[in-house]
Amino acid sequence: MRNNGEERDAALVQSVDRAVAILELLARNGEAGITEIAAELGVHKSSASRLVYTLRARELVEQNGERGPFRIGLGMLEFAGAVTGQLDCVRLGGPVCSTLAERLGETVNIAVLDGNRAVNVSQARGSSAVAAQNWVGRRTPLHATSSGKVLLAGESPESQERLLAGDLEPCAPRTITDPVRLRAVLRRTAEDGYATCIEELEPGLHAVAVPVFGAHGDVVAAISAAGPAYRLSQKRIPEIVDELRTASRDLSVRMGHPVS
Amino acid sequence: MRNNGEERDAALVQSVDRAVAILELLARNGEAGITEIAAELGVHKSSASRLVYTLRARELVEQNGERGPFRIGLGMLEFAGAVTGQLDCVRLGGPVCSTLAERLGETVNIAVLDGNRAVNVSQARGSSAVAAQNWVGRRTPLHATSSGKVLLAGESPESQERLLAGDLEPCAPRTITDPVRLRAVLRRTAEDGYATCIEELEPGLHAVAVPVFGAHGDVVAAISAAGPAYRLSQKRIPEIVDELRTASRDLSVRMGHPVS
DNA sequence: GCCCTCCGTTGCGTATTACGGAACACGGTG
DNA sequence: CACCGTGTTCCGTAATACGCAACGGAGGGC
Numbered sequence: 001m002r003n004n005g006e007e008r009d010a011a012l013v014q015s016v017d018r019a020v021a022i023l024e025l026l027a028r029n030g031e032a033g034i035t036e037i038a039a040e041l042g043v044h045k046s047s048a049s050r051l052v053y054t055l056r057a058r059e060l061v062e063q064n065g066e067r068g069p070f071r072i073g074l075g076m077l078e079f080a081g082a083v084t085g086q087l088d089c090v091r092l093g094g095p096v097c098s099t100l101a102e103r104l105g106e107t108v109n110i111a112v113l114d115g116n117r118a119v120n121v122s123q124a125r126g127s128s129a130v131a132a133q134n135w136v137g138r139r140t141p142l143h144a145t146s147s148g149k150v151l152l153a154g155e156s157p158e159s160q161e162r163l164l165a166g167d168l169e170p171c172a173p174r175t176i177t178d179p180v181r182l183r184a185v186l187r188r189t190a191e192d193g194y195a196t197c198i199e200e201l202e203p204g205l206h207a208v209a210v211p212v213f214g215a216h217g218d219v220v221a222a223i224s225a226a227g228p229a230y231r232l233s234q235k236r237i238p239e240i241v242d243e244l245r246t247a248s249r250d251l252s253v254r255m256g257h258p259v260s
Numbered sequence: 261m262r263n264n265g266e267e268r269d270a271a272l273v274q275s276v277d278r279a280v281a282i283l284e285l286l287a288r289n290g291e292a293g294i295t296e297i298a299a300e301l302g303v304h305k306s307s308a309s310r311l312v313y314t315l316r317a318r319e320l321v322e323q324n325g326e327r328g329p330f331r332i333g334l335g336m337l338e339f340a341g342a343v344t345g346q347l348d349c350v351r352l353g354g355p356v357c358s359t360l361a362e363r364l365g366e367t368v369n370i371a372v373l374d375g376n377r378a379v380n381v382s383q384a385r386g387s388s389a390v391a392a393q394n395w396v397g398r399r400t401p402l403h404a405t406s407s408g409k410v411l412l413a414g415e416s417p418e419s420q421e422r423l424l425a426g427d428l429e430p431c432a433p434r435t436i437t438d439p440v441r442l443r444a445v446l447r448r449t450a451e452d453g454y455a456t457c458i459e460e461l462e463p464g465l466h467a468v469a470v471p472v473f474g475a476h477g478d479v480v481a482a483i484s485a486a487g488p489a490y491r492l493s494q495k496r497i498p499e500i501v502d503e504l505r506t507a508s509r510d511l512s513v514r515m516g517h518p519v520s
Numbered sequence: 521g522c523c524c525t526c527c528g529t530t531g532c533g534t535a536t537t538a539c540g541g542a543a544c545a546c547g548g549t550g
Numbered sequence: 551c552a553c554c555g556t557g558t559t560c561c562g563t564a565a566t567a568c569g570c571a572a573c574g575g576a577g578g579g580c
Binding site: 011015016017019023024026030051055057058060071075076079081083086098101102112134135136137138139 | 272273290310311313315318334342343358359372374379385395
Binding site: 525531532533535538539540541543544548549 | 551552553554555556557558559560561562563564565566567568569570571573574575576577578579580
């Protein structure tokens, strides 16, 4: 059991790669013991133990007392702070996000483009939080989210084609998988200044997003509101778009977008 | 140049330790190139290159294009989300923090105890943000911060002694370094229900903090407001404490603290 | 109270693995 | 065009991290 499935890139530093895999595992599962970690990575217990020991020494991993399962440690926040510190839209968007979430009563996210994915960099939960899950850090496909469509629509046609190279993976029954239809949707998104996502990412989940503009008038981020289908009905969309636009204008100005 | 200064724990996995050191370096400096990283860690360029390559493959590190300096990557947010997701006070405290920061116009932080340090887990900047720096993830000494004193005062006497074992390191001219005086301050903190920090951490920096209580009536976190000395004057303190208390009560209730 | 099981850690020998050295590409610059 | 400073690639070596097995502790069932 040398390779767990796929071929390992020889240029990677094995132990570092494994260490990161442990962190990802913990981020996914919340908690795990050494034995579980070792089994999951396909390495020996002793190896897993040593890796975890190293991570613990750096406080990237912690456990309740002296014994018991491990979880992501507080030391991680230092790095998270470094990320959010360099992203203006996080620093400035936090408050915007919170107030908007309160007004709408729905979960509000700010997402930016990262490679061919949309990454949620900030989140605020609405008062009526059902099954409140954490979306921060989640990478979602561009064609199956409202934020993704908005970010995509803000790119040049060439970028769009490049980012959409490859198949449009279906995430839910209603995901747009036809490139032709997606292009049409993106055109409308650019015209309307907002995008929706009606059960295209997860069944029962609706979302709406609007762009945030940077100093040069380009789309630097997207603000989205998401909620269960029964609450985020189609006829509420105009109202929500209005609220999102107000917040977006506010944020855009703070990011240096010339007032229109 | 095998050991860069201190003796290395043989049980540590060297490459993982170095990888984390790289991340810490980037978190501190913001950006760095391979050569700089290698020099800083005291390793060969090729080693640094490989470590960075591995981290980049996992998106913990990124660079602008194909070339140029490296910085902490967005992949980190996934882990940060995992941390904040498991900490109720972050999840629930975010909005509280934001609104309070807006009302006060000062930077507001939520901190929890981690070992013998106070870690800021959430932050919101006030409108009048001067030299707005990021405190999230920063570990501060307990005796030199308002949050630290509050957290400390909420511990049992035995814990207090244990946490304060060792010298009280001076951080600024006015840091409390006398154990006897610190004990007196902690007693007053417990009585008054708040603590101040008057240029004890950094010259020109004032702060006030109040405790947040958990389900069992214990102190689980501290909310603090910080600002420049000229603005956070002594006579504004009562007003700020009032605001902090309101927010703290709100947050405490949300965290399951029985309403008093 | 005892044993039994499960979990995580520690020593140890080995060969895999990551390291350091040097040469190599690639831009930017004078 | 040559030069400097990047970062990457190749290669041989030995340090290093790995797997194995035995150990020590906690908890649970009988």
